[in-house]
Amino acid sequence: MTFQGFSRPPECRYHCGTLYRFYWNESLWHIRKRSYIGKLKFSNFDAAPNGKRVFLATEENVVAALNLKSGDILWRHVLEKGSEGVIRFLSVDTDVVTVSGNKDTLLVRGWDPSGGILQWEWPLPKTDHRVEDTHWYMSGSKLYQVTPVALSHVEVTAYNVGTGGKISAHSVPAKWIADTSKCILTTSYLACVSTTLDGKTLFGVLDVMDSEEEAQFWSKPLSEFIGKTPLGPTVSVEPVPGPVPAVIMREAAGNNARYLVYLSPKGPQLFLKVLSDYTSVVTVVLEGQHVLLQASHSADVVEITAHVLETGETISELVGSTHAFPLGPSSLTAAVCKLVWVREEALSSIVAVEMLELPVSDTDAAIEQEFDHKETGILGMFIHRISSQIIQLRSSLMTLLGDRMSEGQSSGLVRDEFGLHKIIVAATASGKLFGIDNLSGEILWQRRLEDAAPFLDQTTDRKHMVLYIQRTTRHFPHPAQCLLLFQDKNTGKGSLFVFNPFTGQPTNEGLVKLGFRIKQSSLLHQPNKEFLRGVLLLDDSNNIHVFPESTREEAHNIAASTFLFTGENNGTLTGYALMLSPSEHLLVTEVWKLHIDQPTIEVVGKNPMERVHSQGRVLGDRSVLYKYVNPNLVAVVTQAPDPLHKYLLSIFLVDVVSGAVVFSVVHKRAKGPVHLVHSENWLVYSLFNDKFRRTEVVALELYEGKTQSNTTAFSSVLSPIQPIVDRQAFILPATVEAMKETITEKGITSKHILVALSTGGVVELPWVFLDPRRPFTLTPEMREEGVIPYMPELPIPSESIINYNQTLMRIQGIHTSPSGLESTSLVLVYGLDIFYTRVAPSKTFDVLKEDFDYFLITVVLTALLLASYVTKKLSSKKALKQAWK
Numbered sequence: 001m002t003f004q005g006f007s008r009p010p011e012c013r014y015h016c017g018t019l020y021r022f023y024w025n026e027s028l029w030h031i032r033k034r035s036y037i038g039k040l041k042f043s044n045f046d047a048a049p050n051g052k053r054v055f056l057a058t059e060e061n062v063v064a065a066l067n068l069k070s071g072d073i074l075w076r077h078v079l080e081k082g083s084e085g086v087i088r089f090l091s092v093d094t095d096v097v098t099v100s101g102n103k104d105t106l107l108v109r110g111w112d113p114s115g116g117i118l119q120w121e122w123p124l125p126k127t128d129h130r131v132e133d134t135h136w137y138m139s140g141s142k143l144y145q146v147t148p149v150a151l152s153h154v155e156v157t158a159y160n161v162g163t164g165g166k167i168s169a170h171s172v173p174a175k176w177i178a179d180t181s182k183c184i185l186t187t188s189y190l191a192c193v194s195t196t197l198d199g200k201t202l203f204g205v206l207d208v209m210d211s212e213e214e215a216q217f218w219s220k221p222l223s224e225f226i227g228k229t230p231l232g233p234t235v236s237v238e239p240v241p242g243p244v245p246a247v248i249m250r251e252a253a254g255n256n257a258r259y260l261v262y263l264s265p266k267g268p269q270l271f272l273k274v275l276s277d278y279t280s281v282v283t284v285v286l287e288g289q290h291v292l293l294q295a296s297h298s299a300d301v302v303e304i305t306a307h308v309l310e311t312g313e314t315i316s317e318l319v320g321s322t323h324a325f326p327l328g329p330s331s332l333t334a335a336v337c338k339l340v341w342v343r344e345e346a347l348s349s350i351v352a353v354e355m356l357e358l359p360v361s362d363t364d365a366a367i368e369q370e371f372d373h374k375e376t377g378i379l380g381m382f383i384h385r386i387s388s389q390i391i392q393l394r395s396s397l398m399t400l401l402g403d404r405m406s407e408g409q410s411s412g413l414v415r416d417e418f419g420l421h422k423i424i425v426a427a428t429a430s431g432k433l434f435g436i437d438n439l440s441g442e443i444l445w446q447r448r449l450e451d452a453a454p455f456l457d458q459t460t461d462r463k464h465m466v467l468y469i470q471r472t473t474r475h476f477p478h479p480a481q482c483l484l485l486f487q488d489k490n491t492g493k494g495s496l497f498v499f500n501p502f503t504g505q506p507t508n509e510g511l512v513k514l515g516f517r518i519k520q521s522s523l524l525h526q527p528n529k530e531f532l533r534g535v536l537l538l539d540d541s542n543n544i545h546v547f548p549e550s551t552r553e554e555a556h557n558i559a560a561s562t563f564l565f566t567g568e569n570n571g572t573l574t575g576y577a578l579m580l581s582p583s584e585h586l587l588v589t590e591v592w593k594l595h596i597d598q599p600t601i602e603v604v605g606k607n608p609m610e611r612v613h614s615q616g617r618v619l620g621d622r623s624v625l626y627k628y629v630n631p632n633l634v635a636v637v638t639q640a641p642d643p644l645h646k647y648l649l650s651i652f653l654v655d656v657v658s659g660a661v662v663f664s665v666v667h668k669r670a671k672g673p674v675h676l677v678h679s680e681n682w683l684v685y686s687l688f689n690d691k692f693r694r695t696e697v698v699a700l701e702l703y704e705g706k707t708q709s710n711t712t713a714f715s716s717v718l719s720p721i722q723p724i725v726d727r728q729a730f731i732l733p734a735t736v737e738a739m740k741e742t743i744t745e746k747g748i749t750s751k752h753i754l755v756a757l758s759t760g761g762v763v764e765l766p767w768v769f770l771d772p773r774r775p776f777t778l779t780p781e782m783r784e785e786g787v788i789p790y791m792p793e794l795p796i797p798s799e800s801i802i803n804y805n806q807t808l809m810r811i812q813g814i815h816t817s818p819s820g821l822e823s824t825s826l827v828l829v830y831g832l833d834i835f836y837t838r839v840a841p842s843k844t845f846d847v848l849k850e851d852f853d854y855f856l857i858t859v860v861l862t863a864l865l866l867a868s869y870v871t872k873k874l875s876s877k878k879a880l881k882q883a884w885k
Contacts, residue, residue: 032441033806034834035073036348037062039430042090043241046113053113055096060348060810060832061085063098065116071341075116078809078832088131091138095119097161099143103131108143108164122164135185137208142167146190146208148180154190156208172215176204184247186239189263191247193222193235201235203249203261205268218267222249242283244290244309248275260292262309271309283309291315344443349429350830351454352467355422355438355817356480356501358415359473413437413444413502415473418847419820420838424828425501427465427484429454433497435504438826438836445504449497449511453489455518458569460601468523468535470498475531481507483535483547485521494518494537496547509548516540520566523608526554536578538564544578544586556580563632564588565656567603571596571638575659592659598638598650604676605634605656609818611747612680615708620781627681628702628723632657632716635678637685639671647671649687653702657716663702663725670696675739677753684753684770686736695735697794699770701726728772731793734759740814742825742841749823752841754814757796760807762814762829764800764839808833822846 038060045068046053053065053074064076079085079100088106089099095110106124111117127134129147137144143161148154154174158167177183178194185191188209194202204219222235240246245263258275261268271292275281280295290309295302306318415421423444424436431452435444454463466485473480482501487494494514498507516539524534534551538544546555555562555578562578572595576588616624636652645668653663669691676685683700702723709721735758742752753765774790775782810832817826823844829835 031803031806032439032834032836033803033808034347034441035076036343036345036832036834037064037073037076038345038348038832040345041087044090044092044096047092047094048113055090055092055113057087057090057098058345061087061100062832063087063090063096063111065096065113066343069340071343077111077116077118081810088134089136091136093138093140095161097138097143099124099136101131106131108159108161110162120162124159130180133180133183135183135190137185137188139188139209144188144208146185148174148177148183148190148192150177150180151175152177154206154208170212172206172208172210172212174204174206174217176202176217176219182236184237184239186247186263187243187245189245191237191239191261191263191268193237193249203268205263240281240283240292243285244283244292246271246281246283246292246309248281262290262292264310271307271312286315291318293318344432344434344446346428346430346432347426347434347830347834348832349463350426350812350834351429351463352427352465352484353813353815353828353830354425354467354469354482354501355815355826355828356425356469356482357419357473358413358421358423359480359502360476361414417820418824419818420824420826422817422819422826423502424836425467425482426830427467427486429463431486431489433484433499433504435501438828441834441836444502447499447504449484449486451489452486452495452497455487466521468521468533469501470523470533470535471527471531478530478532481532485518485535487518488513492517494539496535498548512547514539514545516543516545520564522562522564524551524554524558524562526558527551528554536562536564538566538576538588542576542588542590544588546586552586555586556584559586563591563657565634567600567636569600571598571600573600573603573636573654573656573659575656594654594659594661596636596638596650596652598640598648600636600638601672602637602674602676603634604637604678606631606678606680607741607743610679610743611745613747617703618785620779620784623706625706626704626708628704628721629681630655630662630714630716632714633662633678635676635683635685637672637674637676639674642668645669647690649674651683651685651700653683655716655720658720660716660720662720662723663700665700665727667698673736675736677739677741679741679751682772684739684741686732686739686755695732697730697732697736697770699728699730699772701772726772728770728774728790729792730770732796733793734796737811737831738814738829740816742827742839743816743818744822744825745818745820746822749825749840749842752839754802754816754827754839756808756811756814756829760803760809760811761796761801762803762808762811762827762835763796764802764841765794766841769794802827802837802839803829803835806835808835 037056038058040056041059042057044055045051052068054068055065057063061079062076063079065074066072067074079087083102084105085100086102087098087100091097096113098109099106101107107121108124109121110119112119124145127147133148135146137146141161143159145157146154152175153171155171157169159165160167176194177192183190183192188207190206190208192204194204196202201222202219203222204217206217210216235249235251237247237249240248247261248258249261250258260271260275260281262271282293284291284293292307292309294305301321303321304319306315307313308315422438424438426434426436431449433447433449437444454465456463468483470483471478471481480501482499484497485494493516495512496514497511498509499505500507518537519540520538522536524536527533528551532551534555535547536544536555537547546552559578559580564576565573567573572593574590575592577591579587579589581587612629616626619625632655634654634656636654638650640648642648647669649667649670651665652661654661667687670687670689672687674685674687681702684697686695686697689696702725704721705724736755737758738756740754742754751767753770755763755765757763768788771787773787775787776790778789808829808831811829812831815828819826823840823842823846824838827837827839
């Protein structure tokens with residue numbers, strides 16, 4: 001697996017989350033938060049009469065309750081991260097019961113259904129069996145743990161669910177079970193698929209509630225049970241949700257045939273021969289009958305059908321269809337047969353995000369069009385000016401009458417004066433694209449991409465897609481255009497989707513299957529005549545591709561100055577140069593290769609939108625220390641075990657044009673997770689110090705010295721410069737989840753570091769606290785420079801937490817974007833929750849305060865004008881008198 005471009009890095013124990021709308025100084029600050037729970041794993045309806053709640057467990061280790069009428073979160077608990085918090089079982093009776101954890105620790109917890117309060121908790125005893133092969137079943141106040149043992153028996157242990165006391169334990173002979181990973185529990189029935197020594201595939205069923213003496217099991221070869229079946233030795237079974245025992249069998253490799261088997265009291269029977277991948281089923285009990293509900297998803301329509309399992313009869317009262325949103329395949333959980341509400345839980349797994357400026361209004365667009373008619377002569381420009389003014393007059397009249405001219409304006413999607421109103425374009429791991437209004441949080445559009453899957457980093461398990469902005473709204477009348485790069489989940493080959501970010505509609509290219517695996521991608525820095533920037537794609541055979549074809553000429557023009565690099569997980573970095581063949585074809589040639597004998601866990605470059613305002617730093621003696629601003633510099637993070645120091649964490653600063661290692665540092669007895677920010681001439685990263693068991697933040701700052709090597713442009717090809725490196729480490733009394741720097745339009749505003757903490761807060765740290773030049777003893781020159789004394793521990797004042805009391809769970813990343821105001825940076829924090837706000841690192845120096853006294857300034861200006869006029873008259877009279885003397 002390769003690193004795709006310049007990648008961006010991605011508790012309280014229990015937390016109840018709700019939806020907040022919080023306003024602070026409403027005219028300037030807008031804060032929005034949206035809470036999610038993640039992809040559905042288990043669900044149960046309220047067992048109480050007239051219950052209006054549904055209880056859910058998700059793959060994000062979240063247990064929650066939703067309002068059945070509105071879909072709002074009533075309460076939510078986020079369990080431990082990783083395998084320690086994986087929810088294995090969910091059941092609802094008097095309490096909401098969950099089983100979560102891994103082989104080392106399995107916890108049974110009971111939650112109050114109304115408020116989500118933790119009622120009780122107890123651990124299950126450790127066993128030598130795999131936790132993935134263990135199943136649970138609730139009956140009354142008893143929790144049954146069922147563990148099959150291959151070629152031997154099935155262990156069944158009953159516990160008191162409230163106290164954890166062991167009630168009974170027995171085993172059921174089951175020597176026919178060959179592979180415990182192919183066993184599932186549906187109600188009290190254990191269903192397994194086994195392969196015999198002679199190659200036959202058996203399907204067997206056992207009621208685990210039977211005692212050892214009464215135990216009976218049923219088994220048959222699949223060929224006899226299903227007939228001429230394509231199911232082979234790789235067949236797997238999965239339970240059907242609901243109170244009626246039923247399973248689905250499918251082939252794990254080769255084909256996707258799915259067979260539903262109803263485990264009736266008379267023995268298993270085949271009910272539906274084949275189910276498609278877009279069909280979801282659930283069992284319910286209606287008026288004493290066992291009923292199977294089936295939902296088939298096609299386009300944007302969900303069709304519901306119902307059958308009696310014993311007879312196969314169709315229940316016409318439960319048959320119907322409903323129009324759904326652009327959702328994926330539906331997942332039935334109970335007998336609710338109409339669409340009441342939709343929760344966009346895909347937004348809990350954002351893997352790529354960008355913010356775009358909105359288009360100008362129709363009036364401004366008409367004014368801009370005047371500059372495109374210079375070639376028509378004076379008469380043509382005059383006629384166009386008259387027509388544009390008529391359009392502006394009509395627009396003003398329609399606005400006064402309460403109407404707007406365009407759909408975009410009617411929905412408020414118009415660029416504001418300060419560029420604070422933008423659209424958020426987000427891509428999720430489930431293959432859905434969203435357009436979100438950053439001020440209201442409203443989802444403006446959504447689109448689902450079939451078979452879309454994110455790229456996966458095998459080292460960190462981080463998922464990501466690549467989202468490029470090929471054209472912004474600044475090039476009217478050409479519409480804005482974005483390109484999303486991902487892989488096909490079936491083939492692993494690259495795909496891309498080109499779309500309008502304000503409507504979600506595909507352009508002429510739309511969805512394109514590339515037919516090759518993507519090794520690297522890069523956005524061209526030179527647009528074509530239509531202001532469209534192309535994308536360079538490097539495949540796994542080191543062939544270069546340009547998309548779209550209309551930008552190939554620009555790619556040829558800049559080939560001599562274009563370089564690419566790839567980073568492998570094994571620590572190998574390779575640099576390539578773009579060149580033209582004699583036949584005018586683009587080629588890449590390897591120019592350098594760097595092998596670091598440690599696994600690479602992160603490669604981070606600089607933000608391509610970044611602008612460096614100041615080339616140097618003014619010291620206390622009025623001299624200038626020039627910054628080492630290398631746009632081709634990337635930070636490479638590696639981690640490896642060490643027999644002496646236990647862990648070695650290394651940081652390498654590599655020039656990816658020349659392949660030179662500019663600087664490197666090794667941290668002994670340190671390990672990840674590492675979160676890194678690379679900007680201008682500095683680097684900030686966090687790590688875990690295993691020796692002192694604490695989180696530390698390290699800051700590096702690179703300077704050329706007091707003489708600048710090149711005052712015009714930086715070159716990686718000329719003789720390399722060895723920078724002066726200042727570095728310092730600090731203690732952060734919290735665990736870091738993500739880091740990001742603020743960014744503004746011109747780079748004049750001071751940069752602050754946004755640090756997401758595991759406690760759910762996002763701290764805004766000024767650079768002055770992380771400055772590596774902070775001395776132990778403050779001299780007058782340092783005081784003149786504005787440097788504060790060094791203290792090892794970084795403060796986390798409550799007023800610097802930008803999300804206030806709105807706790808954010810499982811933060812995966814932070815995205816920052818410039819606004820039209822140089823003082824203001826827009827911030828989006830995403831993870832299990834989504835949070836949006838604005839920050840002003842240097843305060844709002846370019847905006848008048850709300851309490852500004854306009855009357856006083858008007859009076860002062862008027863008085864100054866009158867005084868100037870009177871003074872001028874008096875001066876002229878005096879000059880005239882002097883002339884007559």
